[in-house]
Amino acid sequence: MTTIAPKMPKSWRTETKPHKFCPGCGHGLVLKALGEAIDELGIQDRVVFGCDIGCSLLSWDFFNVDSVQTHHGRTTPVVTGVKRARPDRICIAYMGDGGGYAIGAQHLVNAASRNEKITAILVNNCNYGMTGGQMAPTTLPQMKTETTPYGRDPEETGYPTQGPEMVAAITRENAYVARGTIANVRQLKGYLKKALQNQIDGNGFSFVEALSSCPTNWSMNAKETWAFVEKTMPEYFKIGELKAPAKKEEKIDV
Amino acid sequence: MTEKPINGEKRVFMTGNEVVAWAALAAEADIMYGYPITPQNEIMHYWTRLAPKYGRKFLQTEDEISAGFTTCGGVLSGKRAFTATSGPGNILMQESMTMAEMMRIPTVLVVQQRGGPSTATVIYSQQEVTMTCYGGNGEGLRIVYSTGSHQELFDYTIKAFNIAWKYRFPTFVLGDGYQAKMRESLYIYDPAEKGISMLKTVPFVGLEGMPGVDRDPSHLRNTYNTEEELYDVVTNLVAEYEKIAPEVIEYQTFDADDAEILIIAHGIVTRAAQAAVKALRSQGIKAGHFRPITIRPFPAGEARAVAAKAKKLLVVESAQGQFQRLVKDALYGLTVPMEGYFKPGQGITSEEIVEEVKKGL
Numbered sequence: 001m002t003t004i005a006p007k008m009p010k011s012w013r014t015e016t017k018p019h020k021f022c023p024g025c026g027h028g029l030v031l032k033a034l035g036e037a038i039d040e041l042g043i044q045d046r047v048v049f050g051c052d053i054g055c056s057l058l059s060w061d062f063f064n065v066d067s068v069q070t071h072h073g074r075t076t077p078v079v080t081g082v083k084r085a086r087p088d089r090i091c092i093a094y095m096g097d098g099g100g101y102a103i104g105a106q107h108l109v110n111a112a113s114r115n116e117k118i119t120a121i122l123v124n125n126c127n128y129g130m131t132g133g134q135m136a137p138t139t140l141p142q143m144k145t146e147t148t149p150y151g152r153d154p155e156e157t158g159y160p161t162q163g164p165e166m167v168a169a170i171t172r173e174n175a176y177v178a179r180g181t182i183a184n185v186r187q188l189k190g191y192l193k194k195a196l197q198n199q200i201d202g203n204g205f206s207f208v209e210a211l212s213s214c215p216t217n218w219s220m221n222a223k224e225t226w227a228f229v230e231k232t233m234p235e236y237f238k239i240g241e242l243k244a245p246a247k248k249e250e251k252i253d254v
Numbered sequence: 255m256t257e258k259p260i261n262g263e264k265r266v267f268m269t270g271n272e273v274v275a276w277a278a279l280a281a282e283a284d285i286m287y288g289y290p291i292t293p294q295n296e297i298m299h300y301w302t303r304l305a306p307k308y309g310r311k312f313l314q315t316e317d318e319i320s321a322g323f324t325t326c327g328g329v330l331s332g333k334r335a336f337t338a339t340s341g342p343g344n345i346l347m348q349e350s351m352t353m354a355e356m357m358r359i360p361t362v363l364v365v366q367q368r369g370g371p372s373t374a375t376v377i378y379s380q381q382e383v384t385m386t387c388y389g390g391n392g393e394g395l396r397i398v399y400s401t402g403s404h405q406e407l408f409d410y411t412i413k414a415f416n417i418a419w420k421y422r423f424p425t426f427v428l429g430d431g432y433q434a435k436m437r438e439s440l441y442i443y444d445p446a447e448k449g450i451s452m453l454k455t456v457p458f459v460g461l462e463g464m465p466g467v468d469r470d471p472s473h474l475r476n477t478y479n480t481e482e483e484l485y486d487v488v489t490n491l492v493a494e495y496e497k498i499a500p501e502v503i504e505y506q507t508f509d510a511d512d513a514e515i516l517i518i519a520h521g522i523v524t525r526a527a528q529a530a531v532k533a534l535r536s537q538g539i540k541a542g543h544f545r546p547i548t549i550r551p552f553p554a555g556e557a558r559a560v561a562a563k564a565k566k567l568l569v570v571e572s573a574q575g576q577f578q579r580l581v582k583d584a585l586y587g588l589t590v591p592m593e594g595y596f597k598p599g600q601g602i603t604s605e606e607i608v609e610e611v612k613k614g615l
Binding site for chain 1: 291296299302303306312316318346373
């Protein structure tokens, strides 16, 4: 039997494929879109890729680019440190919803506030995957997880974090902020390209949230998983660009 | 009052994390604050399933910094509050636990050690010894129980609440990923069955009455203005800690009295050490074992008494000498030769210890 290797982005490291994510996980699609964006922009030799704890850490050897793995959403300050020291590099911070919106939320907020010229990519799959499926800041109301076994009650635990909306609210017009989904990889790639281009242009902070799947912890089959990503998640997490880059800093009236 | 979680005594076969959740329920813990990290997660999983049935509460915080400080808040409110963590989470809890040391807040923290440094492994280690005993910018004014079995996880989790509230020092149950994730037989029980009554908790803030009229307000602080002022505060804290230490220390010895080679180990490694002593004795080698259960405060005098009689000491641990530093500190001045068998982040079998002892004969 002959097997045909699927077409992979040039910037992927083939020696580490097949990758280590669970079957049906959306990380592979986000990283494919990112790989293609890196290829099309021709920046593979300039990228420094940072990933975090949780499932995102499985991407530590994913690309043929220099990479560093850390934890607790600290990928944002690690990559910020690289960018401040080497402004010619294209710095990417890749993390999950727990890293970005809970344990490392202060880093996301402050990197955005300081308008760090990095690209942060956050994968939203509504739970903590690697640790076994606990409630995340993005867990939808009534959703059952290991720490909300009777369903998430917003009266007790609040409503899901609207990350891009928050980042858009605290950044100026030269930031790029969008929410894409693995249900529309072409669109997601377009967002990621613009987010990288915004950094290349030296405009400001760039942030893309990607809606993604976690059939392992959602305990869903393929059909249910896809329906959840395609229909249920966007009802709460709206897809689209929240902030498109302006070439120059807008004059702000005082 | 809802019914008791455990009536009488029951034989069970559970993972260590499940054991901790049951122990906290049995110990009348009111609330758990926590954040996901492996290998501690299932303490939360069992707690979130069981707690509502017995009127207990849970809050998942945004990180371990918050989990530690919310635990301080819960305790300050007079609730039997606890949290649990591991590795990088234990690092983040050090900030709140130093506040607990300074303000004598009786927090209870269960640590299931994972590999380090940094993210490392989610499996097992004994590499959180230094941090759990001495983490933070202070003097390590804590009580740390290093457990070696599921039964001890149950017993000492219950005990930790009473010890914390009796002496008002932050109290830690130091387990590990093996104890957290493996299943083992043990007895779980209603503490009252064993004659253990849970100490009454008292609030430090949120007291009844009009402050300034009916009572003085609680003005709790961590901050001091002068060197002399702080010196007095810390000196008093240390003096109180040293005063209670003899009441708190716990240890075990195995064939230690006539031992020529004394194996010193703690936590789950004590089981390999105990088995090694049996094997060595059956081969005519006079081996013994000293095991501190409290590694902070350390049973220094007791360790010294048995170590002084031995011809050789072997410290065995799943870390690169963190525990050995505590032992050396306790045995300072003794001239008995000491060696270390260190496997950071890896388990240790009795066969390895036997081999190591025989190699050195």
